[in-house]
Amino acid sequence: MLENTLPQLEQLIERIIDKNNQLQSTIVELEQQKSVLVDENETLQLEVLEGEEKQTQTNDVLASLLGKLQSVEELS
Numbered sequence: 001m002l003e004n005t006l007p008q009l010e011q012l013i014e015r016i017i018d019k020n021n022q023l024q025s026t027i028v029e030l031e032q033q034k035s036v037l038v039d040e041n042e043t044l045q046l047e048v049l050e051g052e053e054k055q056t057q058t059n060d061v062l063a064s065l066l067g068k069l070q071s072v073e074e075l076s
Helices: 002-075
Strands: none
Touching: none
16 A cells, blocks of 8 residues: 555645646736736826826816906907
């Protein structure tokens, strides 16, 4: 029985080592993907902030133009 058990144990250990190596490779790949996604997320957040800033500036310009138009209309 011991003669059979030892080779089986060796095979199991080899499979576990192989599986562990595969999982470690997967972890590295996922960490790389996560890093890329974090960078993309930061870029998108900056773009949103820039868009909001431009929208605020546009609203300010439009409000100013509207005020000028209303003051001209009142003079007429």
